[in-house]
Amino acid sequence: MSESMTDFARATQEILLAGQRMDARGWVPATAGNISRRLPDGRIAITRSGCHKGFLKAEDVITVNGGGIAHRPGDKPSAETLLHCQIYQQDPTAGAVLHGHSVASTVLSMIEKSPALHLADYEVQKVFEGQTTHEASVPVPLFENDQDIARLAQKVTPFFGTMPAGYIIRGHGVYVWGKDMPTALARLEGLEFLLACLLERRKLGQ
Numbered sequence: 001m002s003e004s005m006t007d008f009a010r011a012t013q014e015i016l017l018a019g020q021r022m023d024a025r026g027w028v029p030a031t032a033g034n035i036s037r038r039l040p041d042g043r044i045a046i047t048r049s050g051c052h053k054g055f056l057k058a059e060d061v062i063t064v065n066g067g068g069i070a071h072r073p074g075d076k077p078s079a080e081t082l083l084h085c086q087i088y089q090q091d092p093t094a095g096a097v098l099h100g101h102s103v104a105s106t107v108l109s110m111i112e113k114s115p116a117l118h119l120a121d122y123e124v125q126k127v128f129e130g131q132t133t134h135e136a137s138v139p140v141p142l143f144e145n146d147q148d149i150a151r152l153a154q155k156v157t158p159f160f161g162t163m164p165a166g167y168i169i170r171g172h173g174v175y176v177w178g179k180d181m182p183t184a185l186a187r188l189e190g191l192e193f194l195l196a197c198l199l200e201r202r203k204l205g206q
């Protein structure tokens, strides 16, 4: 097996396990969500469009170039591939990207009319990039949903460098990334935990 095949096989395994984890937590209902991993040679391993992320098979992971074009003609990558490519392009440290559709991110982003949610006073916010204390406010930008993914990506571009916890698309879901798959998963779990806390507090009228 060549070195690049080894890297792709390892990334595929990570993506399959991440899909199972996200499904077990209820964050990827039906065929929602998508998952990717940057390979050392610059290719991006990403889920095929329309697969259930809890039941991914190795053949459901394909590769695209930095512009989101599948290397193998006929392969149909995630409909949101350009958002993954954008993250890898804008953040050279990013090695894995996760997108999910949790109840908390969907509901909170629909009832919050301001352009961001703010996470403050929570110990768990230290899971995010550069955060060392609960005594900080971590902004999570909210972008309007758009079926034109290239247009949506344009709206996100100016925010790179200011999103330690990732971002939310309104009525749709979260995008989170990290240097590797464990880091991205930890950030997703941290963000989803905090969104669930915010939602609980809203229900309590706080």
Ligand SMILES: CSC[C@@H](O)[C@@H](O)C(=O)COP(=O)(O)O
Residues within 6 Å of the ligand: 029, 030, 031, 032, 033, 034, 047, 048, 049, 050, 051, 077, 078, 079, 080, 099
């Ligand atoms: C179940 S519809 C969800 C899709 O429209 C999309 O938002 C999504 O997250 C999954 O799209 P996919 O093309 O499978 O990566």
Ligand SMILES: [Zn+2]
Residues within 6 Å of the ligand: 032, 033, 034, 080, 099, 101, 172, 173
């Ligand atoms: Zn989605």
